[in-house]
Amino acid sequence: MNAEVAKVAMIKTAAETALTRTYTQARDQLPGDDAIAAQRAAAFDVFAREGLPHRRIEDWKYTDLRALMRDAKPLAGPPDAAAKACAKTAGAMLGDVETRRLVFVDGAFVPELSDTANLERGLTVRSLADALTAGDAALAGHLGKLAPADDVAVALNTALMGDGAVIRIAANSTIERPLHLVFVSSGKPAATFMRSLVVVEPGARAMLIESHEGPAGGDYQVNAAVELFVGDGAHMDHVKVIGEGADALHVSTLAAAIGARSRFNAFTFTAGGAVVRNQLFLRFDGEDTVAGVRGATLIKGAQHADTTLVASHIARGCQSREMFKTVLDGEAHGVFQGRIIVRPGAQKTDAKMMTQALLLSERAEADNKPELEIYADDVQCGHGATAGALDDDLKFYLMARGIPAHEAEALLIRAFLGEAIEGIEHAGLREALMDAATAWLAARGGEAAHA
Amino acid sequence: MPLLEIKNLHVEIDGKPILKGLDLTVNAGEVHAIMGPNGSGKSTLAYVLAGKDDYTVTDGEVLFNNRNIFDMAPDERAAAGLFLAFQYPLEIPGVATMTFLRTALNAQRKKRGEAELSTPEFLKKVREVAGRLSIEQEMLRRAVNVGFSGGEKKRNEVLQMALLEPRLAVLDETDSGLDIDALKIVADGVNHLRASSRAFVVITHYQRLLDYIVPDIVHVLSRGRIVKTGGKELALELEARGYAEYQEEAAA
Numbered sequence: 273m274n275a276e277v278a279k280v281a282m283i284k285t286a287a288e289t290a291l292t293r294t295y296t297q298a299r300d301q302l303p304g305d306d307a308i309a310a311q312r313a314a315a316f317d318v319f320a321r322e323g324l325p326h327r328r329i330e331d332w333k334y335t336d337l338r339a340l341m342r343d344a345k346p347l348a349g350p351p352d353a354a355a356k357a358c359a360k361t362a363g364a365m366l367g368d369v370e371t372r373r374l375v376f377v378d379g380a381f382v383p384e385l386s387d388t389a390n391l392e393r394g395l396t397v398r399s400l401a402d403a404l405t406a407g408d409a410a411l412a413g414h415l416g417k418l419a420p421a422d423d424v425a426v427a428l429n430t431a432l433m434g435d436g437a438v439i440r441i442a443a444n445s446t447i448e449r450p451l452h453l454v455f456v457s458s459g460k461p462a463a464t465f466m467r468s469l470v471v472v473e474p475g476a477r478a479m480l481i482e483s484h485e486g487p488a489g490g491d492y493q494v495n496a497a498v499e500l501f502v503g504d505g506a507h508m509d510h511v512k513v514i515g516e517g518a519d520a521l522h523v524s525t526l527a528a529a530i531g532a533r534s535r536f537n538a539f540t541f542t543a544g545g546a547v548v549r550n551q552l553f554l555r556f557d558g559e560d561t562v563a564g565v566r567g568a569t570l571i572k573g574a575q576h577a578d579t580t581l582v583a584s585h586i587a588r589g590c591q592s593r594e595m596f597k598t599v600l601d602g603e604a605h606g607v608f609q610g611r612i613i614v615r616p617g618a619q620k621t622d623a624k625m626m627t628q629a630l631l632l633s634e635r636a637e638a639d640n641k642p643e644l645e646i647y648a649d650d651v652q653c654g655h656g657a658t659a660g661a662l663d664d665d666l667k668f669y670l671m672a673r674g675i676p677a678h679e680a681e682a683l684l685i686r687a688f689l690g691e692a693i694e695g696i697e698h699a700g701l702r703e704a705l706m707d708a709a710t711a712w713l714a715a716r717g718g719e720a721a722h723a
Numbered sequence: 724m725p726l727l728e729i730k731n732l733h734v735e736i737d738g739k740p741i742l743k744g745l746d747l748t749v750n751a752g753e754v755h756a757i758m759g760p761n762g763s764g765k766s767t768l769a770y771v772l773a774g775k776d777d778y779t780v781t782d783g784e785v786l787f788n789n790r791n792i793f794d795m796a797p798d799e800r801a802a803a804g805l806f807l808a809f810q811y812p813l814e815i816p817g818v819a820t821m822t823f824l825r826t827a828l829n830a831q832r833k834k835r836g837e838a839e840l841s842t843p844e845f846l847k848k849v850r851e852v853a854g855r856l857s858i859e860q861e862m863l864r865r866a867v868n869v870g871f872s873g874g875e876k877k878r879n880e881v882l883q884m885a886l887l888e889p890r891l892a893v894l895d896e897t898d899s900g901l902d903i904d905a906l907k908i909v910a911d912g913v914n915h916l917r918a919s920s921r922a923f924v925v926i927t928h929y930q931r932l933l934d935y936i937v938p939d940i941v942h943v944l945s946r947g948r949i950v951k952t953g954g955k956e957l958a959l960e961l962e963a964r965g966y967a968e969y970q971e972e973a974a975a
Contacts, residue, residue, distance in 0.1 A: 687817025
């Protein structure tokens with residue numbers, strides 16, 4: 273068995289060969305000083321040793337990247353005017369939520385499309401490329417400190433990171449306007465590796481939104497990672513909207529460390545992309561923090577979307593609520609892997625995880641893998657997982673009141689998703705994502721009617 | 724022309740015959756009561772009329788307003804004016820009662836080619852009906868039937884009926900699980916809707932409900948067929964003597 277694994281790993285796929293070539297050719301041009309170059313090299317070694325993750329690696333069991341990634345695209349070049357024009361309508365899924373937009377097109381920061389004027393007091397923003405080139409004290413202390421170095425997706429991100437946002441929110445400042453990282457792909461067959469660093473100092477309050485979009489038919493690849501440091505007594509919300517084009521490959525990671533007596537909310541809305549892997553690595557480092565980690569995924573056709581969450585309770589007395597809802601149609605494949613780890617020092621942890629899949633078609637598949645790893649003896653932890661079809665009796669009740677079948681289904685699906693979406697504190701964003709879900713359902717109804 | 728005409732209806736569930744040649748004619752303005760022992764097919768009749776698809780119709784026909792209802796989906800039957808008050812109203816977590824009421828009302832209006840109600844018109848209508856049924860505004864803000872008591876669920880059914888203004892309302896054991904006060908409220912709600920253009924089929928096991936919703940015609944349903952039809956005095960007779968003799972008759 274071991275010999276077999278070793279043999280498989282030795283044969284490089286086209287994508288693995290291409291990634292090696294990309295790194296070898298690009299490493300001298302990638303931004304950063306010698307220390308950064310060494311960090312890139314060490315990360316690349318992880319990839320060189322492991323190869324792309326495949327189904328025999330437990331954490332990637334349901335998302336065999338080796339099989340799903342037929343090739344690796346070359347690094348995206350600087351965006352031209354046409355590419356930048358793609359950014360105009362980006363972020364429409366957020367409705368009329370007013371945000372401070374920081375726009376990245378094909379993996380590069382575009383200052384002229386971004387809103388960097390009149391920054392609120394306490395807010396510092398710069399691009400990663402700029403920080404890497406000019407040097408930034410924040411990098412040494414933070415870059416690579418949270419994202420797990422042995423995760424191959426993270427390793428590739430570290431090796432090839434080109435740009436991203438470096439954001440600092442000073443202690444006790446409240447940033448009212450949500451910060452919005454608008455990641456747009458022009459659809460060229462290219463790969464982007466974006467890395468962002470967000471440091472929220474003690475007592476600060478802010479919201480960070482990431483949206484990832486690209487045109488349908490664009491055969492592009494995105495690897496985006498955010499490292500988020502939340503200080504004691506801070507209140508931080510993170511929302512990610514994955515609306516990639518139908519042929520895109522999207523791998524993204526949120527690695528966060530949360531301090532004591534904080535409030536932290538994370539939400540991921542996934543509707544786009546051919547293959548999506550959304551990773552959350554959360555660490556509750558300080559006592560008595562309250563966290564909500566939620567997500568809604570709506571996929572159809574041959575889409576594959578994987579949410580993998582590791583929530584580590586390190587300090588005592590933290591409460592975390594995890595809730596992930598997936599709606600699947602067609603031949604879509606949804607994956608949820610959620611692991612709650614309670615370290616020996618994390619007594620009085622209160623953690624509850626729920627994952628639910630709603631299958632609208634016979635051919636859709638949902639894999640739910642909730643896990644609890646508990647090393648403390650005075651905790652309250654639980655998890656639940658369900659997968660099933662719409663309730664026919666409820667549908668009949670609605671139809672018996674005159675509501676047509678597709679509308680009845682939409683009402684029930686919205687109710688199903690609503691339980692997760694209602695966890696978003698920002699009312700405008702909550703409505704916008706509910707509207708996005710409604711639009712997805714309306715499109716589905718239209719397709720069903722034509723079928 | 725009768726509003727509802729059921730001719731020789733045969734219905735099976737999982738291959739087991741439940742209704743075995745049921746005939747029933749209901750005219751506008753009439754209130755019919757269908758009484759019968761447990762397992763006689765009362766609820767099956769209600770569900771088949773509303774269009775639940777767990778049942779197989781093996782013979783017979785049902786005309787509603789001269790249209791074959793088996794050609795119509797449940798929502799089309801509702802829009803055509805057929806209403807079923809459920810014996811066990813369902814809880815729908817996550818769907819607000821007001822959203823539900825409004826979606827239903829507007830879907831029916833749309834199907835009939837009528838304009839949707841504006842928000843103020845809709846709210847006015849709901850408030851008026853809710854008041855009559857002693858339904859608190861707070862109840863309307865909750866998810867459909869979630870956390871409602873048995874009586875509240877039944878009142879919510881009557882609320883829906885009053886808003887949707889059907890031509891024919893089928894009440895499936897609306898009295899079950901109600902105390903006498905709740906029963907009176909529900910009956911008042913129903914009586915308020917009695918009209919020359921509208922008909923009711925009240926399905927019940929007990930005569931008690933018929934003290935408050937007084938029927939024009941009473942039928943006895945036993946083993947899948949109507950075995951006796953009479954006036955309202957038939958209900959009293961059944962209450963005194965039970966169903967035993969009809970069960971024997973039907974078996975013979």
